[in-house]
Structures are given as structure tokens and as C-alpha cells.
Amino acid sequence: MTPLSGSIDNIIRTPDLDYTPDPKGLGYVLHQRMKSFGDKIAQIDGITGKKDTYDFLLQRCIRMAIKMRSLGVTHEDIICTCCLNHFDSCVPYIAALFLGTKVCALDPSLGEQDIVHLLQQVTPKIIFVDSDAEELIHKTINKIQKDVKVIVVLNVLQPNAEEHCFQPYETNDVFDTAIIFFSSGTTGLPKGICIHHYGMLSQIHNYFNSGCCSDAYLTFTSLYWVTSAFVVLATILRGNARILIPKFNPELVWNAITKFKPTSLNLVPFHCVIMCRNKPKNADTSSVTHLGVGGSVLVQSQMLDIQEAFPTSQLFPAYGQTEMSFAVTFFNVNSERDREFIKSKPTSSGTVVPGIWYKVVDVDTEEILGPNEPGELRVKTKFCMKGYYNMDSSCAFDSDGWLKTGDLVYYDEDKCFYVLDRLKDFFKFQSWHVPPAFVENILMQHPEIATALVIGLPNDVDGNHLMALVVLKNAKSKVTPKEIEEFVEKRVDDRKRLRGGVRIVAHIPLSATGKAKRREIRDSVLRGEL
Incomplete structure (x- = not known):
């Protein structure tokens, strides 16, 4: 039919x-x-x-x-x-x-x-x-x-x-x-x-x-x-x-x-x-x-x-x-x-x-x-x-x-x-669903981090590499992106590692309703705007 x-x-x-x-x-x-x-x-x-x-x-x-x-x-x-x-x-x-x-x-x-x-x-x-x-x-x-x-x-x-x-x-x-x-x-x-x-x-x-x-x-x-x-x-x-x-x-x-x-x-x-x-x-x-x-x-x-x-x-x-x-x-x-x-x-x-x-x-x-x-x-x-x-x-x-x-x-x-x-919050790494909320919760355990957002950067082989945008509690903090990566790596399994790196930012853009638009933020990162 x-x-x-x-x-x-x-x-x-x-x-x-x-x-x-x-x-x-x-x-x-x-x-x-x-x-x-x-x-x-x-x-x-x-x-x-x-x-x-x-x-x-x-x-x-x-x-x-x-x-x-x-x-x-x-x-x-x-x-x-x-x-x-x-x-x-x-x-x-x-x-x-x-x-x-x-x-x-x-x-x-x-x-x-x-x-x-x-x-x-x-x-x-x-x-x-x-x-x-x-x-x-x-x-x-x-x-x-x-x-x-x-x-x-x-x-x-x-x-x-x-x-x-x-x-x-x-x-x-x-x-x-x-x-x-x-x-x-x-x-x-x-x-x-x-x-x-x-x-x-x-x-x-x-x-x-x-x-x-x-x-x-x-x-x-x-x-x-x-x-x-x-x-x-x-x-x-x-x-x-x-x-x-x-x-x-x-x-x-x-x-x-x-x-x-x-x-x-x-x-x-x-x-x-x-x-x-x-x-x-x-x-x-x-x-x-x-x-x-x-x-x-x-x-x-x-x-x-x-x-x-x-x-x-x-x-x-x-x-x-x-x-x-x-x-x-x-x-x-x-x-x-x-x-x-x-x-x-x-x-x-x-x-x-x-x-x-x-x-x-x-x-x-x-x-x-x-x-x-x-x-x-x-x-x-x-x-x-x-x-x-x-x-x-x-x-x-x-x-x-x-x-x-x-x-x-x-x-x-x-x-x-x-x-x-995908409009969904999670990303796929090597066909596995990786919920960013999980990695964000780990990041928020770091004593120097005020807020964090995890996005997925497209990768031809793995699907997505996770990247974190973090806002520090103190702008004068000496913590480095590499130290934050290592902090996460010690607390997660391999597929949740921040292969896309960590970017320290002054703020994370939010919508009028107070929500982070991951896809738009990801696109801004890919265009070099963030």
C-alpha cells in the first residue's frame, strides 16, 4: 500500500x-x-x-x-x-x-x-x-x-x-x-x-x-x-x-x-x-x-x-x-x-x-x-x-x-x-550516549568552578568530543584548563573525557528563559566566536 x-x-x-x-x-x-x-x-x-x-x-x-x-x-x-x-x-x-x-x-x-x-x-x-x-x-x-x-x-x-x-x-x-x-x-x-x-x-x-x-x-x-x-x-x-x-x-x-x-x-x-x-x-x-x-x-x-x-x-x-x-x-x-x-x-x-x-x-x-x-x-x-x-x-x-x-x-x-x-542534550561518543549533565556535575565538584556547560564538538571518527565551558568563582584563579581536564579524567570513564578540551569563559550565554542553548553555543565555538 x-x-x-x-x-x-x-x-x-x-x-x-x-x-x-x-x-x-x-x-x-x-x-x-x-x-x-x-x-x-x-x-x-x-x-x-x-x-x-x-x-x-x-x-x-x-x-x-x-x-x-x-x-x-x-x-x-x-x-x-x-x-x-x-x-x-x-x-x-x-x-x-x-x-x-x-x-x-x-x-x-x-x-x-x-x-x-x-x-x-x-x-x-x-x-x-x-x-x-x-x-x-x-x-x-x-x-x-x-x-x-x-x-x-x-x-x-x-x-x-x-x-x-x-x-x-x-x-x-x-x-x-x-x-x-x-x-x-x-x-x-x-x-x-x-x-x-x-x-x-x-x-x-x-x-x-x-x-x-x-x-x-x-x-x-x-x-x-x-x-x-x-x-x-x-x-x-x-x-x-x-x-x-x-x-x-x-x-x-x-x-x-x-x-x-x-x-x-x-x-x-x-x-x-x-x-x-x-x-x-x-x-x-x-x-x-x-x-x-x-x-x-x-x-x-x-x-x-x-x-x-x-x-x-x-x-x-x-x-x-x-x-x-x-x-x-x-x-x-x-x-x-x-x-x-x-x-x-x-x-x-x-x-x-x-x-x-x-x-x-x-x-x-x-x-x-x-x-x-x-x-x-x-x-x-x-x-x-x-x-x-x-x-x-x-x-x-x-x-x-x-x-x-x-x-x-x-x-x-x-x-x-x-x-x-540531535536536539537532545546528550551526545554520542563512539555510538554511546553521553549525558552532558553527568560531566557537568563532576565539573561543579571542582572548588574553583562556579558553573559549567558541556558541549559536543563534531569528530569524523568518534561522533563527538566533549568540551567544557567553565566560569570560575574567582577571575584571579590560577587553575588551568589542563588541570580541569585532569580533574574530570580521574572521575569518569574513558568515553566521558573532555577530548575537546576546556575553555575558561567570563560567562555562558543563556536564552531569555535562562537555559543554555547547547547547539547554538557549539556553533559559536566552531565559528571561533566563543
């Missing part, structure tokens, strides 16, 4: 999704699909080549679910994982869904303070960890002083007499929360984003229909990321295989591409740049038919580099939001028209998706804009999040119930969307 556009009100309305998710929920569907795939390959170790079948994966997930149930876990609880990418990292995640339990994930590379904040937002009953992350998680639990059990994943996968008669939980409402992801939303520090069964199943259905299905996906990110969780669930529902690398390493990824012939990769621009710069001479990319790119703005020079590194691959640019369960715009590979758009509009992030309505509004007046007029993208759909966990979510929506994406975009006459910038 062809999307319909409101020619009078400039609202783009697409047809309702021609799909009804199974009312029994995500866990039930996963269980049934895994049973049907038997000895098909589910996972391949991207370093050793070892293979894992759906039968064996299902057996371990059921054993884990039974273990959880014996520990008192029910559909009312939350289970968390903190694992790198390996054969068993998805086991407690899937097992929780089998029980109708809400599930979330942390990334082992997160700093201790980050994890403390996240666990204060969403406190799980159990956290399943790799042995390497056990000490870190125990430290954070001691700080939040909550009763949370920590279990090393590999220690509980034992045979159980009940596994042959196990039955998954059946939900009563597909709009109940299934998964909680952590993201900063439109403002502030990370929040728990509640994604329901309907949203995830519907987005996977759209993904299948877009022609993105692939026999073997190469992945290297943890389940902390919505894209990684989405690929796990989508491959299971389709019976595809995943080739696993523990974490991003360009040499390991290139080796896996050459040895194990994945047909699909999903990358963010940062990964693309590093991959292109480290491509071995003998690398064979001919197996990669589909290359998904999203997560942040992709500039044309990066696009050309990717096409050179993967000359036979179909590039598939997309734009998504965690709050939307995955994609907001993408191109349909099955559509000849969309395939032409990918070639002729290389910086576009895709076109409209069935089941989503779109409007672009003026940032100041909220007037609904037409084609080629930049403004904030807002969307309305049943895929949208249920809300923020245990928090007021009203700030995420406008008065008419549209989700405020916080992104500056425009669309052209063909309804192809272009993402220009």
Missing part, C-alpha cells in the same frame, strides 16, 4: 499495519519458533567457529527459566543481564521472556557510576553476569543498598527433570511491558524505556517485510542496545543464525567476515569508519548482501568509504529510536523504488514505515512544517513505548500525544527523511 500524506495539515499518515501479533506474547512466540527449528544453526562463535543449534539453545533457555522460577521469579519481576556477546548471553534474556518477566540489560563496559544510576532507576530481582563483571555488579549493588541476587550465567545451566514439560507464560495483554531498555529519552540522564510485546513483534514483522532478512547476522554488541536485542529476537523468529564476536574489534570482525561468510551486518557510523580504516587486503566481503547503517547521522564521505569497503553489499540506511521499539524510517529492499532512492539519496535515513504517522514541527513555534523544512520530528504509532519505568513520561509527548523524538530532520517530496542533528 502507498503511504498517504495530509496535503492540508502536512501530517504524513501511513496505513495501519496489516498484522496482528500473537496475543500470547513475545515469550510464547519465541518458545514455539525455537521448538520448530530443531537442529538448525542458531549461533556461530565468530572466533572459533563452534556452532550452537536451536535445540540446544532452547534447552538451555528452558533450564534457565526453571531455575529462575525456583528462585521465586514471576511475571511481575524484572531480570537483568550484564554480559558480553557469547553463546549464553541471550539465555537468561530469553528465559525471562519465557516466564513473562520484564527483562533489561547492562553493558559490562559501563562505568560503576552509570550502573549505579541505572539500577536505581530499574532494580531487578536477579542480575545474570559473566564472571568478569561479577565484582563490578557487586560493588554497584552495595552502593544502591538493594536486595539483588547476582548469578554467573554459566553456573546455573544444569539439567532439570521439569524441562521436557515446560510451558511458557501467556500474557493477557500484548501492551504489557516485555523489555526495558536504557536511554536518555529527549532530555536528562538515562531512563528505563518500557517496550511492550506489540511494539517489538510488530517492528520485527515490518523488518521481515522490508527485505532485510538474512541467513547469518554478524553481531558484536551486548543486549544493552536495542539493535542487538532486536537482532536476537528477529533471528529466532525467523530461524536465522548469528555469528558472535564478544565485543567490537575490527580485526576480529574482519576475520569473521572472511571465515564465516555472514550475509548481514548492522553498524553505526563509528564502527563503519573504524572498519573501513582497518580493512585487510585479503578481506572478502562478497557474502555480505545487506549492510544496515544507523544510530547517528551518516555523512556522504562516510557513505562513500563504506561503499568502497563493501563494494557488493546493499547499503541499508535507517533511523530508529529506542522509544519506538526499533525503526522510525528505513528503505524497503524489496521495493525497486526504494533501492533507487538508496542510490540517488545517499544521505537519507529512509522513508516512512507502515503503522507510523509523522509530522515535523518548528522548534520554537511548533507549527507543522512541510517538505524540505527542518524541524523536530514527532511520531504517533502503536509501536511506541509504554512509558518510562516508574517515572512520569508526559515530557516525552506533546499535547496531542505525539512522541517528541528530539531530532532535527526534514523530508523531501518523496517522503525520504534526512536527520540533521
